[in-house]
Amino acid sequence: xxxxxxxxxxxxxxxxxxxxxxxxxxxxxxxxxxxxxxxxxxxxxxxxxxxxxxxxxxxxxxxxxxxxxxxxxxxxxxxxxxxxxxxxxxxxxxxxxxxxxxxxxxxxxxxxxxxxxxxxxxxxxxxxxxxxxxxxxxxxxxxxxxxxxxxxxxxxxxxxxxxxxxxxxxxxxxxxxxxxxxxxxxxxxxxxxxxxxxxxxxxxxxxxxxxxxxxxxxxxxxxxxxxxxxxxxxxxxxxxxxxxxxxxxxxxxxxxxxxxxxxxxxxxxxxxxxxxxxxxxxxxxxxxxxxxxxxxxxxxxxxxxxxxxxxxxxxxxxxxxxxxxxxxxxxxxxxxxxxx
Amino acid sequence: xxxxxxxxxxxxxxxxxxxxxxxxxxxxxxxxxxxxxxxxxxxxxxxxxxxxxxxxxxxxxxxxxxxxxxxxxxxxxxxxxxxxxxxxxxxxxxxxxxxxxxxxxxxxxxxxxxxxxxxxxxxxxxxxxxxxxxxxxxxxxxxxxxxxxxxxxxxxxxxxxxxxxxxxxxxxxxxxxxxxxxxxxxxxxxxxxxxxxxxxxxxxxxxxxxxxxxxxxxxxxxxxxxxxxxxxxxxxxxxxxxxxxxxxxxxxxxxxxxxxxxxxxxxxxxxxxxxxxxxxxxxxxxxxxxxxxxxxxxxxxxxxxxxxxxxxxxxxxxxxxxxxxxxxxxxxxxxxxxxxxxxxxxxxxxxxxxxxxxxxxxxxxxxxxxxxxxxxxxxxxxxxxxxxxxxxxxxxxxxxxxxxxxxxxxxxxxxxxxxxxxxxxxxxxxxxxxxxxxxxxxxxxxxxxxxxxxxxxxxxxxxxxxxxxxxxxxxxxxxxxxxxxxxxxxxxxxxxxxxxxxxxxxxxxxxxxxxxxxxxxxxxxxxxxxxxxxxxxxxxxxxxxxxxxxxxxxxxxxxxxxxxxxxxxxxxxxxxxxxxxxxxxxxxxxxxxxxxxxxxxxxxxxxxxxxxxxxxxxxxxxxxxxxxxxxxxx
Numbered sequence: 001x002x003x004x005x006x007x008x009x010x011x012x013x014x015x016x017x018x019x020x021x022x023x024x025x026x027x028x029x030x031x032x033x034x035x036x037x038x039x040x041x042x043x044x045x046x047x048x049x050x051x052x053x054x055x056x057x058x059x060x061x062x063x064x065x066x067x068x069x070x071x072x073x074x075x076x077x078x079x080x081x082x083x084x085x086x087x088x089x090x091x092x093x094x095x096x097x098x099x100x101x102x103x104x105x106x107x108x109x110x111x112x113x114x115x116x117x118x119x120x121x122x123x124x125x126x127x128x129x130x131x132x133x134x135x136x137x138x139x140x141x142x143x144x145x146x147x148x149x150x151x152x153x154x155x156x157x158x159x160x161x162x163x164x165x166x167x168x169x170x171x172x173x174x175x176x177x178x179x180x181x182x183x184x185x186x187x188x189x190x191x192x193x194x195x196x197x198x199x200x201x202x203x204x205x206x207x208x209x210x211x212x213x214x215x216x217x218x219x220x221x222x223x224x225x226x227x228x229x230x231x232x233x234x235x236x237x238x239x240x241x242x243x244x245x246x247x248x249x250x251x252x253x254x255x256x257x258x259x260x261x262x263x264x265x266x267x268x269x270x271x272x273x274x275x276x277x278x279x280x281x282x283x284x285x286x287x288x289x290x291x292x293x294x295x296x297x298x299x300x301x302x303x304x305x306x307x308x309x310x311x312x313x314x315x316x317x318x319x320x321x322x323x324x325x326x327x328x329x330x331x332x333x334x335x336x337x338x339x340x
Numbered sequence: 341x342x343x344x345x346x347x348x349x350x351x352x353x354x355x356x357x358x359x360x361x362x363x364x365x366x367x368x369x370x371x372x373x374x375x376x377x378x379x380x381x382x383x384x385x386x387x388x389x390x391x392x393x394x395x396x397x398x399x400x401x402x403x404x405x406x407x408x409x410x411x412x413x414x415x416x417x418x419x420x421x422x423x424x425x426x427x428x429x430x431x432x433x434x435x436x437x438x439x440x441x442x443x444x445x446x447x448x449x450x451x452x453x454x455x456x457x458x459x460x461x462x463x464x465x466x467x468x469x470x471x472x473x474x475x476x477x478x479x480x481x482x483x484x485x486x487x488x489x490x491x492x493x494x495x496x497x498x499x500x501x502x503x504x505x506x507x508x509x510x511x512x513x514x515x516x517x518x519x520x521x522x523x524x525x526x527x528x529x530x531x532x533x534x535x536x537x538x539x540x541x542x543x544x545x546x547x548x549x550x551x552x553x554x555x556x557x558x559x560x561x562x563x564x565x566x567x568x569x570x571x572x573x574x575x576x577x578x579x580x581x582x583x584x585x586x587x588x589x590x591x592x593x594x595x596x597x598x599x600x601x602x603x604x605x606x607x608x609x610x611x612x613x614x615x616x617x618x619x620x621x622x623x624x625x626x627x628x629x630x631x632x633x634x635x636x637x638x639x640x641x642x643x644x645x646x647x648x649x650x651x652x653x654x655x656x657x658x659x660x661x662x663x664x665x666x667x668x669x670x671x672x673x674x675x676x677x678x679x680x681x682x683x684x685x686x687x688x689x690x691x692x693x694x695x696x697x698x699x700x701x702x703x704x705x706x707x708x709x710x711x712x713x714x715x716x717x718x719x720x721x722x723x724x725x726x727x728x729x730x731x732x733x734x735x736x737x738x739x740x741x742x743x744x745x746x747x748x749x750x751x752x753x754x755x756x757x758x759x760x761x762x763x764x765x766x767x768x769x770x771x772x773x774x775x776x777x778x779x780x781x782x783x784x785x786x787x788x789x790x791x792x793x794x795x796x797x798x799x800x801x802x803x804x805x806x807x808x809x810x811x812x813x814x815x816x817x818x819x820x821x822x823x824x825x826x827x828x829x830x831x832x833x834x835x836x837x838x839x840x841x842x843x844x845x846x847x848x849x850x851x852x853x854x855x856x857x858x859x860x861x862x863x864x865x866x867x868x869x870x871x872x873x874x875x876x877x878x879x880x881x882x883x884x885x886x887x888x889x890x891x892x893x894x895x896x897x898x899x900x901x902x903x904x905x906x907x908x909x910x911x912x913x914x915x916x917x918x919x920x921x922x923x924x925x926x927x928x929x930x931x932x933x934x935x936x937x938x939x940x941x942x943x944x945x946x947x948x949x950x951x952x953x954x955x956x957x958x959x960x961x962x963x964x965x966x967x968x969x970x971x972x973x974x
Contacts, residue, residue: 003445003692004782006768007684007716008366008522011730011775014723072723114724114776230733284729284742328743335760336361336737337598337611 014113018073020228024219025080025274031215032084035208036140039155040088043095044080050099051079058108074113078102081121081274085267085314086128087139089150089174092159094135098124118321119281125314137310141175142208145199148172178206179266180310182257191254196261205264213269220273232289233282234272238263240297248305262301266311271296275313281321288324288331295320355586358606360599361738363591364769366522366689368561373525373647373655378533380659381672387429387455387663388700389415390442394495396422401453407434410464412640415453418484424497424703425487429642429661432457443666443685443702447695455663466638471544479548479635486634487641492516492527492595492624493686495704498631501621502548511619513551514604515542515628517558517565518588518595521687524707526645527625529657531558531565534629535572541628542583543576544635549621554583555604556625561590592689593767597622599736611763626706646701648673650709651680664701666694666708676710684709688716689768723776731770731780737763741770741780748787753794756787764788823915830919 012020032040055075059066079099086095102124110116129136143149148168150158158164164173176184178200185195195201202210223229241262248256262268267275276282276296283292296316303312334340391398399416409415409428416426435456439449471479483499490496515538519527531538546554556573558566566587573583588594588603598609601620609615615622626645633639642662646669649655653674660669666683670676683694685705693711701708709715731741739760747756761784770780 003785004779005686005688005690005692006771006781007688007691007711009719009772009774009777010364010366011773011777013720013777014726014775017728017775068721068723074726112724114726279726279728282727284727284732284740332740332759333738335611335739335763336602337608337763338760339610 014072014074017228018077020226021077021223021274022073022080024223024228025084025216027215027218028084028212028270031212032088035142035144035211036088037143037150037155038152039140039150039159040083042092042156042159043083043086043088043090046092046095047079047083047099048076050096051075051103054100054103055108058104058112062108062112064112069113072113075103075107078107078120078124081270082124084270085121085125087136087174089138089140089155089158090135091162094128094132097131098128101127114280116280117324119275119278119317121278122275122314122317122321126318129309129314137176137180138170138174139177140173141200142206145175145207175200177266177310178209178261179304182261183304183310186255192257193254196257204260205266209266210264213264216269216273220269223273223277229273229277230286230289232286233276233293236290236293237272237276237297238268240294241268241301244298244301256305262304266304267313268300271300271313271317275317276320281324283324283327283331285328285331285333287333288327291327291331292320292324295323355584355604356606357586357588357604358602359589359591360594360602360736362732362734362736362769363593363599364734364772365591366772368590369523369649370525370528370561373523373649373657374528376654376656378529378645378657378659379672381661381664381668383430383457383459383461384661384664384668385456386435386665387432387457387661388440388665389426389429389453389455389663390440390700390702391416391426391451391453392442392444393426393662393702393704394424394489394497396420396424396497398451399423399426401437403434403437403453405434405437408432408458409434409455410462412464412466412638412642414485414487414640415455418497422497422500424489424495424499425485425640426453426662427487427640427642428455429663430455430457431460431462441696441699443694443699443705445692452700468638469635471547471635476548476550483631483634485640486630488627488630488634489641489703490624491626491630491644491703491706493690493704493706498623498627501616501623502545509619510549510551510616510621512553512555512605512621513542513546513549514597514601514620514622515554515556515625516595516597516600516622517556517562517569517625518600519562520559520590520592520595521689521691521707522592523649523709524647524687525649526647526657526706528562528565529647530626530629530645531562532568535565535568536576537632538569538625538629539572539576539583540636541630541632542623544631545621545623545628546583551621552582556583556585557588557594557600557604558585559590559594560587563587592769593736593765596736596765596767598765611760641703644701644703644705646705647707648710649707650684651677651712651715652710653677660701660705662700662702666697666699666701669701669708670697670710677712679712679714680710681713682711684711684716689772690766719777719779722778725776725778728775730773730775734769734773736767736769737765739764741784744787745778745780745783748783751790753787753791757791761787761791827915827919834919 029040029044052070052075055070056066059069079102082098082102083095086098102120106118106120106123107113107116110118140150150164150168150173154165154168164170175181178198181198181200182192182195185198186192200207202208204210205213220229220234224231224234242259245257245259245262249258257265272293276293283289296313299316299319300312303309303315307315309315391401397418397420400419401416403409403413403415408431410431411428413428414425415428415434418425432455435454437451437453440452440454441447442450442452444450469479469482480499480502483502484497486499488498490498490501517527517531519525542554542556545551556569558569560566566585570585573585586604588600593599594603597615601607601609601615601622605620607618607620609618609620630641634641643659644662645657646660647655647657648669652670653676656673658669658672670683683697684691685694685708686692687707688709691707691709694708725742725745727742729740729742731745732739735741737760743759744756744761744764747753747759748761753761764781764784766781766784768781771778774780
């Protein structure tokens with residue numbers, strides 16, 4: 001006999017939390033489809049199926065109950081985040097390989113749900129970026145800009161067979177991302193004001209992409225309102241990114257893009273609300289969350305500006321994941337009744 | 341109407357509130373049991389009074405089986421500093437003093453006094469005391485006989501908390517009327533119905549502590565109680581009394597003493613200090629009411645208010661005599677509904693499942709909840725911790741429950757201690773919000789018990805080591821002493837051997853003479869002093885010879901060197917070996933111990949002296965004995 005109190009509970013299950021995260025991604029996905037076509041839906045589906053199969057097989061191999069872990073939807077969340085991070089007009093196996101790596105290696109080989117030190121989606125992304133750099137930069141142009149518009153069936157066909165309709169060249173349907181374009185143009189001694197006259201630039205970030213980012217922001221605010229995430233991580237990330245890009249921009253606006261551009265380009269908003277908010281691989285203390293998110297922001301910015309990749313979110317997150325135990329240990333809050 | 345009352349009471353206490361970190365707001369479930377006033381129970385057929393009803397030592401039983409006792413009669417007396425007395429809740433006969441199941445999480449039986457009521461409910465001669473004129477020291481001393489303990493559930497003996505003798509240093513008395521746990525409403529009903537008596541009780545506690553200020557903290561989900569207390573405080577104008585009712589937001593666990601102090605004063609009692617060390621003392625409303633009944637009417641602590649709620653037909657609060665079997669209370673509440681599976685004592689956050697329905701109500705029983713699978717669904721299987729830190733957000737102590745969980749799970753107790761495991765108040769807020777349904781508090785209880793057990797084991801080991809060190813030192817010292825004696829003896833032997841060599845020729849003759857003397861000694865002893873001395877000498881020598889022979893034989897028999905040399909260190913052994921070698925050289929090592937002549941000179945003289953001294957002492961003792969005997973007679 002032992003004391004088992006409390007006898008009551010009021011907590012959403014892990015599954016319910018993950019479902020809300022998925023729900024919060026829906027506005028972003030809708031904006032994505034609207035801006036770039038339905039191909040992303042195929043990628044999402046491929047990722048989901050791969051993730052669930054991989055999860056089930058790994059649970060079976062590891063002799064864990066399958067049903068409760070499949071319905072925690074954590075694998076689906078990982079799959080969606082990875083799918084949204086890679087170019088949607090990629091061959092089908094790219095997302096499958098990335099998802100497999102994320103679920104099998106980054107998640108289950110480290111002990112499964114709750115034990116992975118690194119964000120599985122970002123590990124999957126990093127593996128793809130390093131292994132298939134060319135494919136990872138083939139982003140579709142926003143539909144409103146593309147000289148030739150690919151329909152959903154065309155995109156589907158391209159994903160599975162790599163074949164485009166006759167007379168359509170791949171370059172006609174893809175374009176560099178604004179971050180990528182900015183980077184290459186800057187090396188050609190163009191200034192930011194000139195570069196951002198290019199049609200791929202929108203009001204804040206890239207054309208099309210900025211709307212998707214705005215939709216992610218909406219979803220993120222929903223997560224905050226639902227108390228799935230706290231304000232710490234997104235605020236610290238966005239603030240730190242704004243500050244560091246602001247400092248460079250104020251110092252030399254000809255060579256450094258504005259904070260608004262950095263906030264609404266690339267994976268900034270997705271990262272702020274959906275990627276660094278992965279609880280398992282992130283810090284737990286309020287102060288730790290601030291340091292972690294600020295660290296991700298600074299490293300992301302440095303990679304964008306000085307690194308070899310147009311965006312740096314994945315590497316920044318992975319690097320800061322390593323620091324989590326250290327951050328947590330040094331940011332323990334003051335316990336009631338203790339001076340420190 | 342409710343909202344209006346709520347609003348007015350809130351306005352009245354426009355006092356600043358200092359929120360604590362975290363906290364949760366579970367469904368209150370208090371309305372069910374507050375519909376009816378506090379009910380009275382009929383006398384049960386028997387009362388079972390566990391001796392273990394409070395924090396501290398088990399009281400000493402003062403009655404015997406078959407003895408008739410009166411209501412309020414002391415039947416077990418406080419034993420040691422921290423203990424509380426137990427009184428007969430009604431008049432009747434002591435039926436048994438034996439082990440029975442008590443309401444304790446362990447489910448283990450413990451010593452109980454069973455009383456069969458005689459139905460007359462005859463009080464002892466009650467002795468009210470005027471606390472206003474009484475000496476504080478005496479009042480507190482008399483409280484030891486009251487049996488009053490903290491009735492909020494902590495059951496700490498109240499006389500200890502008031503042990504102030506006017507120099508308590510307590511400037512503020514906090515009355516805990518928060519009652520933050522769901523379902524529990526005993527304090528709520530008590531305040532609604534007996535606010536005047538409570539305020540009188542507060543005045544007593546305040547007087548005994550010498551506190552300047554009193555703050556009564558009530559959660560805002562009890563507006564009627566707050567209003568009643570407010571009215572009572574205003575009505576009872578007691579000199580030098582400043583009492584304020586402070587309404588605090590409903591947020592579990594605001595009724596935890598340290599949390600309540602923070603809420604009303606903004607004071608964080610340091611983790612390693614008691615509230616009195618910072619000039620504060622906290623009492624529950626029911627406890628101060630018991631103080632009032634004790635001093636004003638001379639009634640010891642024999643009953644309490646219990647919320648009987650949950651899965652019963654008519655949840656209600658009752659005034660229950662201690663020792664009342666639970667079924668009696670359940671029946672009074674209309675009986676349990678069909679699907680009742682078990683009973684919980686306390687609230688759903690910190691209470692525990694009773695091992696058995698047939699347990700008595702004790703001083704700690706503020707609430708009994710009839711539970712059903714419907715009411716308290718068994719938790720789904722635990723999932724891994726996803727480090728979401730909801731527990732950390734809910735923790736009222738600002739701990740990191742997710743870290744403590746990892747450490748407890750990994751048996752990393754040192755780290756758990758570093759992360760302030762022992763500041764955990766086990767309120768259950770962390771488990772309440774955990775999406776993975778991890779029974780976090782159970783892990784903390786486990787880790788705490790392991791650490792406590794390890795500390796105890798360490799303490800015992802330290803003590804054992806200390807003892808062992810001392811023992812080793814003693815053995816070493818004795819060894820050296822023995823070696824020294826040995827060496828001295830060997831020296832003596834050497835001297836004697838030299839002498840012996842010189843007198844070798846006369847040896848045989850002397851031996852014969854001695855033997856004759858020994859046999860003759862008894863007869864000759866009285867003749868002259870020289871003979872007496874000689875006889876004593878010879879007797880001693882003979883005895884010494886016998887002892888030495890016996891020792892030698894024993895050593896030979898055991899095939900061992902004499903024990904006292906076995907453990908001698910190298911230098912001692914070497915010394916002994918040298919001595920032996922020298923003995924062998926003179927060919928006397930065997931003879932030495934047995935040859936009477938060899939020892940005659942020295943030892944015989946010593947023995948004689950000892951014999952003389954003994955005789956003198958015996959004589960002196962005899963005289964003393966006689967003197968004492970005569971004194972005693974007088």
